[in-house]
Amino acid sequence: xxxxxxxxxxxxxxxxxxxxxxxxxxxxxxxxxxxxxxxxxxxxxxxxxxxxxxxxxxxxxxxxxxxxxxxxxxxxxxxxxxxxxxxxxxxxxxxxxxxxxxxxxxxxxxxxxxxxxxxxxxxxxxxxxxxxxxxxxxxxxxxxxxxxxxxxxxxxxxxxxxxxxxxxxxxxxxxxxxxxxxxxxxxxxxxxxxxxxxxxxxxxxxxxxxxxxxxxxxxxxxxxxxxxxxxxxxxxxxxxxxxxxxxxxxxxxxxxxxxxxxxxxxxxxxxxxxxxxxxxxxxxxxxxxxxxxxxxxxxxxxxxxxxxxxxxxxxxxxxxxxxxxxxxxxxxxxxxxxxxxxxxxxxxxxxxxxxxxxxxxxxxxxxxxxxxxxxxxxxxxxxxxxxxxxxxxxxxxxxxxxxxxxxxxxxxxxxxxxxxxxxxxxxxxxxxxxxxxxxxxxxxxxxxxxxxxxxxxxxxxxxxxxxxxxxxxxxxxxxxxxxxxxxxxxxxxxxxxxxxxxxxxxxxxxxxxxxxxxxxxxxxxxxxxx
Numbered sequence: 253x254x255x256x257x258x259x260x261x262x263x264x265x266x267x268x269x270x271x272x273x274x275x276x277x278x279x280x281x282x283x284x285x286x287x288x289x290x291x292x293x294x295x296x297x298x299x300x301x302x303x304x305x306x307x308x309x310x311x312x313x314x315x316x317x318x319x320x321x322x323x324x325x326x327x328x329x330x331x332x333x334x335x336x337x338x339x340x341x342x343x344x345x346x347x348x349x350x351x352x353x354x355x356x357x358x359x360x361x362x363x364x365x366x367x368x369x370x371x372x373x374x375x376x377x378x379x380x381x382x383x384x385x386x387x388x389x390x391x392x393x394x395x396x397x398x399x400x401x402x403x404x405x406x407x408x409x410x411x412x413x414x415x416x417x418x419x420x421x422x423x424x425x426x427x428x429x430x431x432x433x434x435x436x437x438x439x440x441x442x443x444x445x446x447x448x449x450x451x452x453x454x455x456x457x458x459x460x461x462x463x464x465x466x467x468x469x470x471x472x473x474x475x476x477x478x479x480x481x482x483x484x485x486x487x488x489x490x491x492x493x494x495x496x497x498x499x500x501x502x503x504x505x506x507x508x509x510x511x512x513x514x515x516x517x518x519x520x521x522x523x524x525x526x527x528x529x530x531x532x533x534x535x536x537x538x539x540x541x542x543x544x545x546x547x548x549x550x551x552x553x554x555x556x557x558x559x560x561x562x563x564x565x566x567x568x569x570x571x572x573x574x575x576x577x578x579x580x581x582x583x584x585x586x587x588x589x590x591x592x593x594x595x596x597x598x599x600x601x602x603x604x605x606x607x608x609x610x611x612x613x614x615x616x617x618x619x620x621x622x623x624x625x626x627x628x629x630x631x632x633x634x635x636x637x638x639x640x641x642x643x644x645x646x647x648x649x650x651x652x653x654x655x656x657x658x659x660x661x662x663x664x665x666x667x668x669x670x671x672x673x674x675x676x677x678x679x680x681x682x683x684x685x686x687x688x689x690x691x692x693x694x695x696x697x698x699x700x701x702x703x704x705x706x707x708x709x710x711x712x713x714x715x716x717x718x719x720x721x722x723x724x725x726x727x728x729x730x731x732x733x734x735x736x737x738x739x740x741x742x743x744x745x746x747x748x749x750x751x752x753x754x755x756x757x758x759x760x761x762x763x764x765x766x767x768x769x770x771x772x773x774x775x776x777x778x779x780x781x782x
Contacts, residue, residue, distance in 0.1 A: 416550035435554040642750035
């Protein structure tokens, strides 16, 4: 119920809302010449909302605004029952169902469902960016983009997932994230019925069927389906080794400046785990890492109820159930679930190895393999040390695998039984032997079987008496790189193994093991794995 009180002695009319669902008073100024300063114009705004002090030129605009406080949504879509606070919003929404796009850009003929979207789009052609950040002077075409950008400086993440407590700077990002928990995939490919959580991935997926390659290299005119493929390709023109940005701390190289900047956070210890001291490249990476300590797995597969610590792991896992392999090799027709796997597979047919080591002229099919080769073979830097025994490593993955010896961590679990393993190779061997899953690699000479192709190649070299690894200090040759590395300490004074109790250094792993047992016994230390 609304009661209007008209007092001749008072210059304003007051509308008192006695309904408890609308607990505020709306004042209407009697003097129509009243002007309130406004950033866009100087029109009189006599209609005042007493909840937030916002003013309006018309009573109808005030009435519409009041619903933002009451939550009332009287306008209902007859197709999907979605409700709106304003009729104009409902009219715009109806075009989603009708497909009508009445607002046309006069420059490129692109059509839009709302005039506001057209106005924002026009700035693409005019390059007008009227919204400026007061902190860094970055400019934007839309006010919403500026508001989102400001949170980069403030660190504010006001939108929180009620399932896993992950926070976001934008509501749209939160809405997309929620679909991970609900397994909602509202965007459907009309060709193959594959479903997506966002419209953008669907549009990119459609290019697989259409063959469209809209992203062209301006150097060689090669076309690409996705912008990421073009970005990676461009690096070949700008840098012979495939990466333009190098880390001064560990010699790791990156294709993009942004990737290097995030990597440097590891050396600066910006995002450091308070449990184990591990340094991460970003706050999100740290949050994901902390789940390894807490055991939290907020992302659940809606098919088999298996849970994961990361949404990306769930996405990869979901492919097992869908059995969709949409990326097919045109040479051998082998199909892959991910485009990156197909791109990597194509090098098998082309034999292309465009990434050459400048030190030994060895070529590689991928830049990441070249960088790992240079760090492992040609560099003596060992920036990663084990916190348990002090052993030093050239690359982080070697340290990660080694630490599992001390912690007895077994992150690779069998999906058929309860057995767990320290590395993927052990799991693969288990699947072959215990569950007959996978393919054995058989030696043509002695019929010996191997679970990993790399082990078969090393084995064959022994039949052929091929010793490709030569010591640079003496004429001795070896079958494997591991054998060569074990030989290197003979010529070096470098002692890479240290005792975690007395800090004494040793050349060989076997020697430090013997010493550690003696040292721990003398100091009365028990229960330490080596």
